[in-house]
Amino acid sequence: MSNSLKIRTGLVLGCLILALVSLGPTLFGSDLPDWWRKTFDPIHLGLDLQGGMHLVLGVDVDKAVESRLDTIVDQSEDLLREKDVIFKRIDRSSGERIIVTVYDEEAGEQADAIMAENFPNLEAMTLTAEGAYIQKNYRLSDNEIEAVREYAVRQALETLRNRVDQFGVSEPTLQRQEGNRILIQLPGVKDPQRAIDLLGKTARLEFKMVMEDANPQDAIAGNLPAGGQLLYERRVDPRSGAVSESPLIVEDKTVLTGDLLSNAQVRIDTRFNDPYVAIDFNSVGAKRFDQITGANVGKRMAIVLDDTVYSAPVIRERISGGSAQVSGSFTEQEATDLAIVLRAGSLPAPVDILENRTVGPSLGQDSIDQGMRSVLIGFVLVVVAMLVYYKFSGLVANTVLMLNLVFIMAMLSIFGATLTLPGIAGIVLTVGMAVDANVLIFERIREELRLGRTPRAALEAGFEKAKLTIIDANVTTLIAALVLFQFGTGPVKGFAVTLSVGIISSLFTAVVVSRLIFDLYLSRSKVDRLSI
Amino acid sequence: MQIIKHDINIDFVGKRKLAMIISGVVILLGLASLVINGGPNYGIDFVGGTLVQVKFTENTDAGKIKDSLSTLDLGSVVVQHFGDDANEYLVRVQESANNKELSKLISGSLESSYGAGKVEIRRVEMVGPQVGKDLRQKGLLSILYAMIGILIYISWRFELRFAIGAIIALLHDVMITLGAFSLSGREIDLPIIAAFLAIIGYSLNDTIIVYDRIRENYGKHQKKGFTAVVNSSINETLSRTILTSGTTMLVVLALFVFGGGVIHNFAFALLIGILVGTYSSIFVASPVLIFWDDYRSGGQKKVAAEGGAR
Numbered sequence: 001m002s003n004s005l006k007i008r009t010g011l012v013l014g015c016l017i018l019a020l021v022s023l024g025p026t027l028f029g030s031d032l033p034d035w036w037r038k039t040f041d042p043i044h045l046g047l048d049l050q051g052g053m054h055l056v057l058g059v060d061v062d063k064a065v066e067s068r069l070d071t072i073v074d075q076s077e078d079l080l081r082e083k084d085v086i087f088k089r090i091d092r093s094s095g096e097r098i099i100v101t102v103y104d105e106e107a108g109e110q111a112d113a114i115m116a117e118n119f120p121n122l123e124a125m126t127l128t129a130e131g132a133y134i135q136k137n138y139r140l141s142d143n144e145i146e147a148v149r150e151y152a153v154r155q156a157l158e159t160l161r162n163r164v165d166q167f168g169v170s171e172p173t174l175q176r177q178e179g180n181r182i183l184i185q186l187p188g189v190k191d192p193q194r195a196i197d198l199l200g201k202t203a204r205l206e207f208k209m210v211m212e213d214a215n216p217q218d219a220i221a222g223n224l225p226a227g228g229q230l231l232y233e234r235r236v237d238p239r240s241g242a243v244s245e246s247p248l249i250v251e252d253k254t255v256l257t258g259d260l261l262s263n264a265q266v267r268i269d270t271r272f273n274d275p276y277v278a279i280d281f282n283s284v285g286a287k288r289f290d291q292i293t294g295a296n297v298g299k300r301m302a303i304v305l306d307d308t309v310y311s312a313p314v315i316r317e318r319i320s321g322g323s324a325q326v327s328g329s330f331t332e333q334e335a336t337d338l339a340i341v342l343r344a345g346s347l348p349a350p351v352d353i354l355e356n357r358t359v360g361p362s363l364g365q366d367s368i369d370q371g372m373r374s375v376l377i378g379f380v381l382v383v384v385a386m387l388v389y390y391k392f393s394g395l396v397a398n399t400v401l402m403l404n405l406v407f408i409m410a411m412l413s414i415f416g417a418t419l420t421l422p423g424i425a426g427i428v429l430t431v432g433m434a435v436d437a438n439v440l441i442f443e444r445i446r447e448e449l450r451l452g453r454t455p456r457a458a459l460e461a462g463f464e465k466a467k468l469t470i471i472d473a474n475v476t477t478l479i480a481a482l483v484l485f486q487f488g489t490g491p492v493k494g495f496a497v498t499l500s501v502g503i504i505s506s507l508f509t510a511v512v513v514s515r516l517i518f519d520l521y522l523s524r525s526k527v528d529r530l531s532i
Numbered sequence: 533m534q535i536i537k538h539d540i541n542i543d544f545v546g547k548r549k550l551a552m553i554i555s556g557v558v559i560l561l562g563l564a565s566l567v568i569n570g571g572p573n574y575g576i577d578f579v580g581g582t583l584v585q586v587k588f589t590e591n592t593d594a595g596k597i598k599d600s601l602s603t604l605d606l607g608s609v610v611v612q613h614f615g616d617d618a619n620e621y622l623v624r625v626q627e628s629a630n631n632k633e634l635s636k637l638i639s640g641s642l643e644s645s646y647g648a649g650k651v652e653i654r655r656v657e658m659v660g661p662q663v664g665k666d667l668r669q670k671g672l673l674s675i676l677y678a679m680i681g682i683l684i685y686i687s688w689r690f691e692l693r694f695a696i697g698a699i700i701a702l703l704h705d706v707m708i709t710l711g712a713f714s715l716s717g718r719e720i721d722l723p724i725i726a727a728f729l730a731i732i733g734y735s736l737n738d739t740i741i742v743y744d745r746i747r748e749n750y751g752k753h754q755k756k757g758f759t760a761v762v763n764s765s766i767n768e769t770l771s772r773t774i775l776t777s778g779t780t781m782l783v784v785l786a787l788f789v790f791g792g793g794v795i796h797n798f799a800f801a802l803l804i805g806i807l808v809g810t811y812s813s814i815f816v817a818s819p820v821l822i823f824w825d826d827y828r829s830g831g832q833k834k835v836a837a838e839g840g841a842r
Contacts (some may be wrong), residue, residue, distance in 0.1 A: 192635070192656065354659075355659050355660060357655075358635075358655065358656040359654070359655050360652065360653060362587075363585070370791050370792035370795075374791045377786040377790055379783075385782065388533060426730075428783050428787050429730060429784065432776075432779050432783035432784065433734070436776040439772050439775050439776050440741065447538070447768075472689055473740045475685060476736045476737065476740060479678060480729045480730070480736075484674060484678070486674070487671070492722050495723070495730075
């Protein structure tokens with residue numbers, strides 16, 4: 001055996017052993033020793049094959065900017081009062097501006113000074129006059145707006161991660177994507193609707209005082225009292241389960257928010273067997289809750305979650321312990337989920353579900369079965385065709401095809417790629433196309449044999465001439481596959497991966513491995529006729 | 533064994549005008565269907581919407597399913613049978629984003645008319661209009677980028693005219709496949725873009741093998757004339773073309789028949805694409821070279837004639 005032959009045999013055997021070792025965990029799972037399983041992961045199945053949920057959430061960052069402006073409005077109102085600046089009103093306009101309306105120049109200058117001192121991120125804009133008043137306009141600097149948006153997305157990602165962790169899914173994926181989007185993948189999730197409810201909820205818990213003297217019917221007709229807000233209280237009939245809503249006017253100003261709570265837990269009300277959520281405030285929250293309840297004994301306080309009133313109990317006495325309860329005819333599941341979202345914290349801005357792809361486990365299994373069946377049938381058809389057409393050389397091509405499949409699976413495992421249904425289609429396609437390289441070589445060899453060359457010379461010339469053609473043809477397909485990889489999401493990416501891997505592997509097996517088999521065959525025996 | 537005799541010599545190039553007419557008619561047919569249907573029939577991946585795949589334990593039909601959903605007021609609802617299973621259906625609703633409970637509503641209302649446990653939601657796909665728009669744009673761009681990349685590679689390895697011939701063949705293949713989708717009323721969604729790119733790759737593979745032979749033979753037999761060289765090159769590679777297309781068709785057919793409903797349209801695209809791709813490397817990509825050659829030498833003759841007159 002020549003040296004080059006030995007080296008090549010060693011190389012191919014080495015690759016084969018590495019491939020088989022890396023496929024161990026995929027094929028035999030937990031029977032293997034620890035070090036083995038730690039070195040090589042089994043092939044990951046995509047959500048379309050193992051079942052699961054793929055969600056893309058869009059964070060409404062503009063809402064985060066608005067709520068930042070609202071906070072500034074609240075704070076500056078207090079500041080202006082403290083400093084005895086006389087002003088008519090201060091509010092937020094729809095164009096993301098804060099407008100302070102004052103009566104004269106002097107008050108305007110005072111307001112400017114106070115705003116500049118306390119809110120360095122605000123930019124003063126032009127004055128506008130409204131009748132006898134002067135309006136001072138402020139807006140957030142572009143940098144600050146960008147920072148608020150950025151923070152909102154980061155915070156949302158963090159909060160969603162907390163929620164997913166408490167939801168109990170193995171190997172979830174959370175990723176930030178371009179354009180304020182967050183990708184969440186939950187493999188094997190059992191109750192997709194519950195996941196959506198849990199993740200999509202803003203969970204903004206607010207405590208607001210009820211405006212007892214306002215008439216809700218007037219408000220519905222469009223006569224909302226100043227500083228008031230129309231919300232609906234949700235009531236569930238315990239017998240029929242029907243949900244009804246009744247209007248309620250609360251004060252616009254939020255007295256306390258859920259940000260200040262330290263824990264939330266499901267409890268059962270022993271009298272009616274109703275589940276409720278018990279919340280504990282942190283020290284700041286407890287102090288403020290104590291003050292508020294002390295100042296408002298006898299009045300009603302609305303507990304508002306995402307702009308829906310869950311209950312509006314009357315404050316009977318000052319509450320100092322720093323705990324409260326959110327009740328509202330919940331089912332046990334609802335109460336559990338509410339406790340989870342309250343513990344995980346509220347989202348800084350609402351999220352929209354932009355994309356949802358959910359595959360049930362039974363469909364996933366069907367897809368695996370059907371995919372594997374078509375790979376197998378396709379493989380057998382090709383093997384038979386090659387054997388009939390090229391006889392012994394067809395056997396070589398089939399051996400190489402088999403190796404090709406092993407190498408493709410091994411590369412998927414080594415690179416930690418994900419196998420999806422289109423990915424399986426990619427493998428099927430590769431099986432068809434992989435023989436192409438061999439066909440090209442064999443046809444060349446036949447041509448050379450017809451010219452009267454000896455088997456060895458024909459083999460050599462056939463491989464040499466076909467090599468460039470094969471490379472040219474495969475590189476172009478590879479270009480298409482790589483573009484697809486760049487663009488593709490989820491399942492489509494899986495197709496690009498198996499196609500690229502398949503092309504590389506079939507180049508190697510056709511040009512190196514099948515040549516090696518022929519060379520080995522020719523070196524062992526004296527061959528007069530090549531069976532091709 | 534041989535299917536194609538090695539000394540075969542079919543006059544493919546001589547039939548290039550006929551081939552052009554056939555291609556033209558097929559493309560026009562597809563285009564007409566596209567125009568009548570107001571553009572490609574995009575699936576929810578590209579226009580947004582919601583799709584729910586439901587499996588029933590008892591026999592039912594699309595009309596009955598639609599009736600049981602009518603109380604929901606979902607706008608236009610399309611119900612169609614899906615896959616090989618007799619009781620599996622797709623429910624398609626235009627509405628998408630911001631309705632976090634749509635699939636719950638659908639399953640709830642189906643369960644109330646068919647009975648609890650008789651309905652299994654197998655798959656839900658919801659794509660918002662913005663995401664759909666993004667995906668569509670990305671899909672079209674990816675096809676464009678792939679073509680540019682290929683154009684550069686072939687111009688580098690061969691000559692520009694080969695690259696142009698290859699791209700024309702690719703456009704031909706993609707247009708016919710697109711037309712076939714429109715004519716058969718199939719939807720174009722994300723995996724179909726992947727299939728298109730695979731078709732581009734495959735068709736090119738085929739084209740390059742013929743081109744490679746043309747390049748090789750042109751160096752050896754320049755005297756025979758370009759047209760004759762192209763024709764003999766096609767004939768010499770014919771047995772490889774038939775065999776490779778044959779094996780690839782076999783596996784794609786296996787995918788089409790046994791791969792299941794989710795992958796059905798994808799396999800259909802590949803099936804058409806491979807058929808057309810094989811045809812186009814013989815009847816489109818190579819004749820383009822000859823048209824180019826005729827045009828150029830025609831131009832040169834004219835220049836020569838003018839030079840003589842002076």
